[in-house]
């Protein structure tokens with residue numbers, strides 16, 4: 001099928017436009033533009049034979065996100081009609097997790113998460129980000145070339161979040177191994193099992209020996225989550241705190257390194273990092289199509305009939321670029337939908353943004369002549385409807401030696417926390433188990 005036929009909606013897919021495959025991954029905005037002929041909602045396929053409605057109008061997206069009664073999150077009725085080997089089932093199936101709960105159950109889980117997250121000290125969080133950023137940059141700064149996605153954007157949020165969770169490095173490594181397999185669709189069931197088992201061990205550990213960390217605060221919360229609930233919420237947090245964060249960092253770095261609007265300022269010495277982050281959140285949000293809901297009866301949305309028990313997906317990327325709502329001046333304008341809206345709106349936007357800006361600023365500061373090692377047009381994007389994720393982001397730069405920070409005892413300044421400690425110890429020589437595994441050595 002030609003790209004045009006693809007973008008227009010193929011008869012082979014019942015007139016529904018596929019949101020999967022290499023064509024969609026390479027040029028999603030072209031597909032969204034073609035879908036606008038349907039009006040506020042377009043018929044799409046999330047995987048072969050999995051129909052869904054994609055909300056592509058900004059104002060219709062807000063209507064859906066703000067109406068959790070008409071658009072509940074519970075996928076159970078839908079999944080009864082889906083074959084067990086459906087490739088998107090593992091990501092969409094019901095779990096007792098905050099983002100997939102409705103009503104009082106949602107309020108209880110969200111309160112536990114939001115209260116526990118609010119106990120994370122912002123200074124300690126920033127220090128953790130800066131320390132891990134510096135260790136990662138030191139690990140590749142002498143090489144003159146690096147895949148910024150694999151060796152920087154992917155690792156940083158995981159290292160930071162494992163510290164925040166109070167995760168020992170052996171458990172942290174297994175969480176990462178499992179999550180990566182799950183996200184990249186490699187032996188999904190086994191990967192999910194590895195991650196959930198590691199999270200269960202973390203919960204057992206912190207129940208026995210509570211500490212000053214997010215896991216212990218969730219356990220101690222007055223909502224009194226069961227072990228199963230704790231495991232689900234922590235798995236959700238790991239997924240949300242790492243996967244979209246990595247993509248925000250990588251996508252904003254790509255923009256800064258490839259788009260003249262930003263590159264011009266870069267060479268002039270001023271780094272418009274916040275503007276680049278805003279631009280990515282508007283035009284290329286990490287969660288491109290998400291916030292799935294399942295109306296329990298047929299619903300009329302702006303004149304479009306949405307069938308009961310069929311997924312309604314918010315097209316964040318399409319809604320943000322809706323010509324009816326488009327803003328000509330996006331810098332500093334935060335009215336995009338990249339964090340969601342309504343009762344399920346991301347509770348951690350400030351932290352997520354801070355992590356991305358520190359990561360981007362520090363690496364551009366440390367390696368100021370960094371440039372893409374291949375033209376932006378040749379970079380590949382991972383397939384799948386939900387994430388806007390690069391396969392790799394290879395860059396080159398003048399190699400430099402960055403000495404480790406000294407400590408009073410003459411030792412290299414410590415990187416507190418399990419995984420980060422292991423990484424710091426190993427990075428300048430050979431990598432630790434996590435980093436070796438991640439790099440595929």
Ligand code: HEM
Nearest residue numbers: 098099110240241244245248291338339340344346348352
């Ligand atoms: C760039 C990074 C991030 C992006 C783009 C992002 C985006 C989003 C979006 C769009 C939603 C709404 C989902 C829905 O309506 O179904 C959401 C929900 C959520 N996010 Fe984030 N997020 C990011 C980082 C984080 C981080 C760092 C955390 C926690 C540490 C986090 C925790 C959550 C949680 C718990 C929810 C579910 C809230 C609920 O259902 O009430 N997110 N996020």
